[in-house]
Amino acid sequence: MATYDVIFSALGLEAWCQSGSGKTSGPVTMADLLAKNSGNEGATPSLWELPFPSMDALHEACDSFPRSRALTRGLENGFLSIKDELSFFLDPLTQPLSWFLEAALWLFQTTPWWLMIPALLVVVMLVSRSVKLVIFVCACLLSLAFIDYYTYAAQTLAVIFVCAFLCALLGVPIGISMSRSDRLQRVMLPVLDMLQTLPPFVYLIPLIFLFAVTEPKLYGIAIILYAIVPVIRLTDLGIRLVDKDVIEAADAFGMTDRQKLIKVQIPLALPNIMAGVNQTIMMSLAMVVIASLVSAPGLGVLVLRGIRNLELGVGLVSGLGIVILAVILDRTTKRALARINTTYD
Amino acid sequence: MNRVISKSFKLAAVAVAMSAAVGVTASDARADCGEVSITEMNWASASVVTNVAKFIMEQGYGCKVKVVPSATVTAATSLAENGKPDIVTEMWYNSAPVYQKLEKEGKVQTIAKVLSDGGEENWWIPKYLADKHPELKTIDGVLANPKLVGSRFHNCPDGWGCRITNDNLKVAFNLKGKGIEVFNHGSGETLSGSLAAAYTAKKPWFGYYWAPTALLGKYEMVPVSLGPHKDAVHKCNAKKDCKTPGKSSYPSAPVVTGATAAFVKREPAVVAMLSKLSFTNKQMGGVLAWKESKNASSEEAAVHFLTTHKKVWGGWLNEKAKAKMSRLLKQTFSDLIK
Numbered sequence: 001m002a003t004y005d006v007i008f009s010a011l012g013l014e015a016w017c018q019s020g021s022g023k024t025s026g027p028v029t030m031a032d033l034l035a036k037n038s039g040n041e042g043a044t045p046s047l048w049e050l051p052f053p054s055m056d057a058l059h060e061a062c063d064s065f066p067r068s069r070a071l072t073r074g075l076e077n078g079f080l081s082i083k084d085e086l087s088f089f090l091d092p093l094t095q096p097l098s099w100f101l102e103a104a105l106w107l108f109q110t111t112p113w114w115l116m117i118p119a120l121l122v123v124v125m126l127v128s129r130s131v132k133l134v135i136f137v138c139a140c141l142l143s144l145a146f147i148d149y150y151t152y153a154a155q156t157l158a159v160i161f162v163c164a165f166l167c168a169l170l171g172v173p174i175g176i177s178m179s180r181s182d183r184l185q186r187v188m189l190p191v192l193d194m195l196q197t198l199p200p201f202v203y204l205i206p207l208i209f210l211f212a213v214t215e216p217k218l219y220g221i222a223i224i225l226y227a228i229v230p231v232i233r234l235t236d237l238g239i240r241l242v243d244k245d246v247i248e249a250a251d252a253f254g255m256t257d258r259q260k261l262i263k264v265q266i267p268l269a270l271p272n273i274m275a276g277v278n279q280t281i282m283m284s285l286a287m288v289v290i291a292s293l294v295s296a297p298g299l300g301v302l303v304l305r306g307i308r309n310l311e312l313g314v315g316l317v318s319g320l321g322i323v324i325l326a327v328i329l330d331r332t333t334k335r336a337l338a339r340i341n342t343t344y345d
Numbered sequence: 346m347n348r349v350i351s352k353s354f355k356l357a358a359v360a361v362a363m364s365a366a367v368g369v370t371a372s373d374a375r376a377d378c379g380e381v382s383i384t385e386m387n388w389a390s391a392s393v394v395t396n397v398a399k400f401i402m403e404q405g406y407g408c409k410v411k412v413v414p415s416a417t418v419t420a421a422t423s424l425a426e427n428g429k430p431d432i433v434t435e436m437w438y439n440s441a442p443v444y445q446k447l448e449k450e451g452k453v454q455t456i457a458k459v460l461s462d463g464g465e466e467n468w469w470i471p472k473y474l475a476d477k478h479p480e481l482k483t484i485d486g487v488l489a490n491p492k493l494v495g496s497r498f499h500n501c502p503d504g505w506g507c508r509i510t511n512d513n514l515k516v517a518f519n520l521k522g523k524g525i526e527v528f529n530h531g532s533g534e535t536l537s538g539s540l541a542a543a544y545t546a547k548k549p550w551f552g553y554y555w556a557p558t559a560l561l562g563k564y565e566m567v568p569v570s571l572g573p574h575k576d577a578v579h580k581c582n583a584k585k586d587c588k589t590p591g592k593s594s595y596p597s598a599p600v601v602t603g604a605t606a607a608f609v610k611r612e613p614a615v616v617a618m619l620s621k622l623s624f625t626n627k628q629m630g631g632v633l634a635w636k637e638s639k640n641a642s643s644e645e646a647a648v649h650f651l652t653t654h655k656k657v658w659g660g661w662l663n664e665k666a667k668a669k670m671s672r673l674l675k676q677t678f679s680d681l682i683k
Binding site: 027028029030032033034069070073080083201204205208209213214218219291292293294295296301304305306307308309310 | 396400418422443497499502503504505528529530531532534535538539541542545546639640641642644645646647648649651652674
């Protein structure tokens, strides 16, 4: 006699309940086993011990009522039954990501170091216009290369560049459309919250059922879904924060919506957008280790090896390597941001 | 070899739990055995073993059992650093050099082979593939028909013991030259994920795994014979800088229960029971299959074992514990003593 028998008898569902009983003896927990043997089973529990009417508690009263584990199992089966259709759409849609990642990895790995490092320094110089920063970056890269971490660092950089670039490419338009439609913003904000908090493995393992596990896009998706959030948020915010008076002035000049967007709103929001890009790069670096769990090459692999074999030195050095890359990218983008700020202020 | 999935927070958790458990003084001839800490490794069969041991120690021997969630390397490290937990169970002996070192130093004693048949490490293909192409059951057959297995070998993640062995074996068998690409997984999750994905789609899969595991209980796999086991060759293959990688299959891996020397001295009765606590692969496979089919938790699987295999575990207990359990739990276990 379980606590909630009353409910089912009041609803007249006893027959339905009994139809499910006797089929199989379900799993028994240790607590159940002990309770059964202490002779307490069947005693009506006091109000103090009243169990919450959860699926499992209701199952005890009525065998036909599903246990909560039927819910998770059902979800799993549901996913497995539609996986072919999902894969039919998602696989070609995401294929370019694999191509980009493969191409970037190939480029970074086949270019010899004596071309790659100067090329990176030139990029830093163009973006930041700061000799001091170039010297700092040069020192960082050379020291990473000196301790034989160059290949790993280059792989990580390749992955980060592709993912951050795609994040900006997709995130800025999404942010702009969010800023122009309150309804879209209401829909997107919870999605963005979810992307930032949902543990990546929860959706990565199901993705293995959709794509081949060897595809680089698996970790590309993991990084992009997590890192795209700040650029969307800050683009949206930046455009919404543009002074109303400026918009009024633009209206007074008879600007069309498109002109307003391109000539007024985006330039004025640029500092915010760039701050978003900076955060996006930082967050993609934060995902490097998790990406390596789905077979991304780079420093993340070394971090994992370090912690798995308790080679603490390897773990620490490769962890610090990630930090160095983060500092380089952060300083460089911050410099670019500062330049934009002085231009438009 | 394999379950070296260690997360640093887990290590920290173990360390905290350990330090909390220190301070139990050696008990004299008390009836009850006091506080006992035991590992629960993060895979299904180990969890069943731990739950069974916990139940028997609590109900039969009056212990206060503290279960410490753990993994192979973290458990061994914790043993080395602070001599806790008292009992490590389902320790894959070959994959924990730290444990072997501690055993030599006398800090830990191996008291039982908890899986009496040993664990099986191997290269596997799905059963439906083996049924269709029986020639794939040997490595020569696979090498002759790489396309049939998808031209890909699923390798262990970096940092697992099997990764080193497989990396040497792939040279010995010339996988690359025969047209089989080796894919290095980033984690055990993607390795098992790829197996499950291939199996549900009935696609070819060829790679490393080990049994008994929940995964191989759920998906029927056939081992690919790698030829005879040669001890010296395998020992070299297991080393990172092996100069002459050779062809040798994996040996059966000892899977053991260990207890700290201090604990062996403190609780001889419990240790005597633990030294008999052992499962055949068939028994464990049966429990894991039941667990999978019922979608049950490890604890429920342990209860299933306890209620269906009374004869087996009844033999592990001493008379006193048997009497105690059949008295306390007379409804279920009254038939323990005849």
